[in-house]
Amino acid sequence: xxxxxxxxxxxxxxxxxxxxxxxxxxxxxxxxxxxxxxxxxxxxxxxxxxxxxxxxxxxxxxxxxxxxxxxxxxxxxxxxxxxxxxxxxxxxxxxxxxxxxxxxxxxxxxxxxxxxxxxxxxxxxxxxxxxxxxxxxxxxxxxxxxxxxxxxxxxxxxxxxxxxxxxxxxxxxxxxxxxxxxxxxxxxxxxxxxxxxxxxxxxxxxxxxxxxxxxxxxxxxxxxxxxxxxxxxxxxxxxxxxxxxxxxxxxxxxxxxxxxxxxxxxxxxxxxxxxxxxxxxxxxxxxxxxxxxxxxxxxxxxxxxxxxxxxxxxxxxxxxxxxxxxxxxxxxxxxxxxxxxxxxxxxxxxxxxxxxxxxxxxxxxxxxxxxxxxxxxxxxxxxxxxxxxxxxxxxxxxxxxxxxxxxxxxxxxxxxxxxxxxxxxxxxxxxxxxxxxxxxxxxxxxxxxxxxxxxxxxxxxxxxxxxxxxxxxxxxxxxxxxxxxxxxxxxxxxxxxxxxxxxxxxxxxxxxxxxxxxxxxxxxxxxxxxxxxxxxxxxxxxxxxxxxxxxxxxxxxxxxxxxxxxxxxx
RNA sequence: UGGGGCGUCGACAAACGGCAAGUCAGGAGUUUUUGGAGCUCCCAUUUGGAGGUUCGAAUCCUCCCGCCCCAGCCA
Numbered sequence: 265x266x267x268x269x270x271x272x273x274x275x276x277x278x279x280x281x282x283x284x285x286x287x288x289x290x291x292x293x294x295x296x297x298x299x300x301x302x303x304x305x306x307x308x309x310x311x312x313x314x315x316x317x318x319x320x321x322x323x324x325x326x327x328x329x330x331x332x333x334x335x336x337x338x339x340x341x342x343x344x345x346x347x348x349x350x351x352x353x354x355x356x357x358x359x360x361x362x363x364x365x366x367x368x369x370x371x372x373x374x375x376x377x378x379x380x381x382x383x384x385x386x387x388x389x390x391x392x393x394x395x396x397x398x399x400x401x402x403x404x405x406x407x408x409x410x411x412x413x414x415x416x417x418x419x420x421x422x423x424x425x426x427x428x429x430x431x432x433x434x435x436x437x438x439x440x441x442x443x444x445x446x447x448x449x450x451x452x453x454x455x456x457x458x459x460x461x462x463x464x465x466x467x468x469x470x471x472x473x474x475x476x477x478x479x480x481x482x483x484x485x486x487x488x489x490x491x492x493x494x495x496x497x498x499x500x501x502x503x504x505x506x507x508x509x510x511x512x513x514x515x516x517x518x519x520x521x522x523x524x525x526x527x528x529x530x531x532x533x534x535x536x537x538x539x540x541x542x543x544x545x546x547x548x549x550x551x552x553x554x555x556x557x558x559x560x561x562x563x564x565x566x567x568x569x570x571x572x573x574x575x576x577x578x579x580x581x582x583x584x585x586x587x588x589x590x591x592x593x594x595x596x597x598x599x600x601x602x603x604x605x606x607x608x609x610x611x612x613x614x615x616x617x618x619x620x621x622x623x624x625x626x627x628x629x630x631x632x633x634x635x636x637x638x639x640x641x642x643x644x645x646x647x648x649x650x651x652x653x654x655x656x657x658x659x660x661x662x663x664x665x666x667x668x669x670x671x672x673x674x675x676x677x678x679x680x681x682x683x684x685x686x687x688x689x690x691x692x693x694x695x696x697x698x699x700x701x702x703x704x705x706x707x708x709x710x711x712x713x714x715x716x717x718x719x720x721x722x723x724x725x726x727x728x729x730x731x732x733x734x735x736x737x738x739x740x741x742x743x744x745x746x747x748x749x750x751x752x753x754x755x756x757x758x759x760x761x762x763x764x765x766x767x768x769x770x771x772x773x774x775x776x777x778x779x780x781x782x783x784x785x786x787x788x789x790x791x792x793x794x795x796x797x798x799x800x801x802x803x804x805x806x807x808x809x810x811x812x813x814x815x816x817x818x819x820x821x822x823x824x825x826x827x828x829x830x831x832x833x834x
Numbered sequence: 835u836g837g838g839g840c841g842u843c844g845a846c847a848a849a850c851g852g853c854a855a856g857u858c859a860g861g862a863g864u865u866u867u868u869g870g871a872g873c874u875c876c877c878a879u880u881u882g883g884a885g886g887u888u889c890g891a892a893u894c895c896u897c898c899c900g901c902c903c904c905a906g907c908c909a
Contacts, residue, residue, distance in 0.1 A: 275848085302909055337908065394907055401905055405836045408905090439907050449837040451905050460907035479909045503838050503904050530839085532902095537845080543909090585857065587847050589840095592902055596845045599858045609871060644871065675869080684867060719867045730867050797868045823869045 276588035291493040295327030302334045303345035306558040306565040307352040310534040310541040316583035319358040331360035335368045336482045338466035352566035357576045368468045382421045389424040391438045407447035408454045431474045484508045487526040495526045498533040535594045538749040539564045561815045562750045573802030573817030578607040608800045613641045616732040617780040617795040621660040623707045629657040639687040658736040660779045665731045675728035684730040690716040732796045739779035742812040746773040
């Protein structure tokens with residue numbers, strides 16, 4: 265049936281490097297990656313890329329991938345974020361073993377390593393203020409100056425570091441720094457800070473510590489302790505790699521670490537048009553109330569996109585399609601939308617729902633009569649079977665499906681015109697009734713052709729359009745939430761420097777009441793459907809008994825909308 | 835003006851000195867009881883630019899141009 269030989273292997277420069285390492289036996293044929301989020305926010309699409317990369321590689325090479333919380337800054341981190349991250353990784357479909365890892369579990373070791381560095385003359389306690397340190401760091405083009413405390417003896421440094429740890433000094437009064445080279449052209453090598461004093465409650469270690477390691481110092485150690493082979497991160501850490509290696513080499517020399525040591529590999533982070541993938545800005549979107557929370561369906565967070573109705577499969581497929589490389593790029597939102605349409609087209613049951621209702625009375629259909637018509641659940645998957653949909657004299661159709669004075673390529677319903685009601689009958693519009701007050705279209709009077717039951721005319725006559733509909737008497741009322749991009753421009757904030765100026769004021773439109781076919785009465789939160797001709801929708805957790813709420817995941821491809829756009833331009 | 839990266843179709847992205855894959859977007863057609871889906875075809879004589887090496891260059895060399903990152907006791 266399948267031809268496994270045809271399975272294309274995802275390939276990128278990272279996988280190539282790892283394949284080479286496997287050949288040379290650099291890590292004794294082991295592959296061990298990690299996904300190391302800081303629990304200071306929810307995971308977003310950019311993280312999804314990293315998760316798929318790291319866990320994907322582990323799977324492909326028969327290795328492991330650790331989920332590790334980089335919880336070294338207690339002031340920004342919370343348990344809620346830890347929980348949401350675990351939830352998102354699992355939902356995406358990856359297995360990180362029996363438990364997650366935490367940088368905070370290594371604090372003791374990190375501290376011992378620091379003491380070793382001090383005694384070996386590779387680190388010192390600096391009592392300069394932050395401002396002084398900044399001044400003495402030099403600039404991009406000029407070297408820095410040695411700290412006046414750089415020459416302290418190992419004994420004094422050890423004593424001071426111990427005091428820092430014991431809480432004898434105030435926040436900011438001193439830091440532990442690596443002793444490397446204040447004149448290095450790489451600013452990251454100008455004696456980077458290793459430990460700072462923070463009298464803060466940590467979400468896991470409580471008040472056991474008042475000094476916390478810096479990322480720069482902690483991260484290589486975390487990798488080494490977990491026996492990571494390939495430490496994959498984003499481009500902005502590239503300059504940090506010399507320090508990563510410097511640190512690990514020294515600790516291996518000192519016998520605190522075993523070789524082979526992990527190595528850092530960098531790839532370009534994901535950028536997506538019309539969206540923002542910066543934790544800082546996502547936090548602001550939430551805290552400033554531009555959205556309703558981290559899982560607002562407009563958010564590019566994993567929890568948001570999940571609530572929106574995206575599937576893990578679609579997301580993983582997206583991550584595979586965008587590839588992995590070193591060049592800065594901006595992925596077209598259309599690709600993400602393509603991925604979810606592709607997936608949902610295969611699996612979502614079709615159903616009829618009228619979002620902006622227009623009443624239609626079939627004048628020649630007997631009052632009080634009703635019947636059930638058979639509808640296909642999924643033309644892409646005939647195993648999904650069929651269902652019965654009730655039909656009666658009064659129906660709703662979509663307002664957009666009728667036009668009193670139709671433009672050139674409009675072939676939906678219009679006065680005197682015949683169209684098909686899907687799975688039902690051909691109807692012809694005879695009369696347009698207006699609202700006395702507003703003058704707007706209130707109702708349509710149509711006649712049906714009983715010979716066309718099911719949607720085919722025995723005389724072979726054709727219609728140019730098929731409309732979805734719902735029986736007024738049987739319909740379920742529901743609320744439907746339509747989403748547009750959160751931003752109006754491809755690159756939010758690029759022009760003004762402030763993302764706020766590009767926020768789309770119309771990113772959410774709530775429609776109510778909408779009319780849904782009655783079979784959906786028992787739909788549960790998370791259920792996904794295609795509303796025929798309208799798009800893919802999923803049941804929002806805000807739904808209550810008898811009060812369904814749907815989120816529009818994505819529209820269907822809309823050729824008519826494209827034609828209209830073109831017509832308007834002319 | 836220091837250091838580190840990166841420039842291949844509108845957007846991603848392959849090609850690893852042998853004659854520019856694929857995908858999305860866009861276009862044309864076909865089909866259709868979703869203007870959906872499917873199917874077919876079109877869409878880089880050319881790889882940021884200029885030189886050079888070579889029988890042969892997106893791939894190697896030189897110079898130039900452009901973009902991104904680094905001066906947190908953030909990660």
